[in-house]
Amino acid sequence: MLGKQLKPIVEDGASDWPTFAEKTKKLLQKDKTVVIFGGWTSASRKAVLPVVEQNKGLFFYPVQYEGLEASPNIFYIGATTNQQIVPAVSWLLQNKGKKFFLLGSDYVFPRTANKIIKEKLKAEGGTLIAEEYTPLGHTDYNTVISKIKQLKPDVVFNTLNGDSNVAFFKQLKDAGITAKDLTTLSVSIAEEEIRGIGTSVLEGHYAAWNYYQTTDTPENKKFVEAYKAKYGKDRVTDDPIEAAYTGVYLWAEAVKKAGSFDVDKVKEASKGLEWNSPEGKVRIDGENQHIFKTVRIGEVQADGMFKEVWNSGQPVKPDPFLKTYPWGAEVNKK
Numbered sequence: 154m155l156g157k158q159l160k161p162i163v164e165d166g167a168s169d170w171p172t173f174a175e176k177t178k179k180l181l182q183k184d185k186t187v188v189i190f191g192g193w194t195s196a197s198r199k200a201v202l203p204v205v206e207q208n209k210g211l212f213f214y215p216v217q218y219e220g221l222e223a224s225p226n227i228f229y230i231g232a233t234t235n236q237q238i239v240p241a242v243s244w245l246l247q248n249k250g251k252k253f254f255l256l257g258s259d260y261v262f263p264r265t266a267n268k269i270i271k272e273k274l275k276a277e278g279g280t281l282i283a284e285e286y287t288p289l290g291h292t293d294y295n296t297v298i299s300k301i302k303q304l305k306p307d308v309v310f311n312t313l314n315g316d317s318n319v320a321f322f323k324q325l326k327d328a329g330i331t332a333k334d335l336t337t338l339s340v341s342i343a344e345e346e347i348r349g350i351g352t353s354v355l356e357g358h359y360a361a362w363n364y365y366q367t368t369d370t371p372e373n374k375k376f377v378e379a380y381k382a383k384y385g386k387d388r389v390t391d392d393p394i395e396a397a398y399t400g401v402y403l404w405a406e407a408v409k410k411a412g413s414f415d416v417d418k419v420k421e422a423s424k425g426l427e428w429n430s431p432e433g434k435v436r437i438d439g440e441n442q443h444i445f446k447t448v449r450i451g452e453v454q455a456d457g458m459f460k461e462v463w464n465s466g467q468p469v470k471p472d473p474f475l476k477t478y479p480w481g482a483e484v485n486k487k
Contacts, residue, residue, distance in 0.1 A: 250307020
């Protein structure tokens, strides 16, 4: 890049939020990195945010998140709320029913996501019949499943994180409930998670993302081939993997355009920048450093891949604070 060899420095956040902050500080102050790519949970991003702002660093975050945030030092490459959760609720209301059961892990992403879903349901004639939270890492879902059986929702909107998904879906199947009996839509289960949970458990269930391994673009065919060649033919790509990849290339394009690694110059050069990524054409929104993304809803197939059942037709402008929705003001109040 610009005649210089890039040197990657890899640190492990250890799924521990203070460690993410500490490693970010080290990367910026000691290693003098020009950009950081990483983070996983919203809690990790919120721990990193003040560190990159104080040190005038640049952080590319690759995971969908709950919105209601913008930082001059962060590029949000995963979906914000109006590029995943909000359109997914609309699709469910139109196609699967009005009665919603909200199930999430007890931390920032599910709590905020469900706050948004509740306002959307109120505005569009949906009904909230239950809202349940379990601790991160929770594995006993028998009580929750009994409640689902009793209340008979049309939809379970799932914002569980990590291993809790394995327990919930296996126990749901053990209780004799399949995708034919109950519609679930998840926003944290992608191809990699299907490998861990099992296709026999997840087949027929839904997820909302901006990219699937099956997404039909010329760039994605090359991306999937290259990924499998490097990591193994049995490995799968997924939305956060693709967003992480896209983030690196968007930064590289901005550096070339700026002719500099300087953070302020790179940020300025990034405004409106477009790139043909595996998910399709993306563009950086200069107002909030999120990106325009196509929304996709997929159904899990027997081979562990997603069959796309709906998409937004074109990339959706990011609206992290939901300013374009009449009910968005209520979310920002709370």
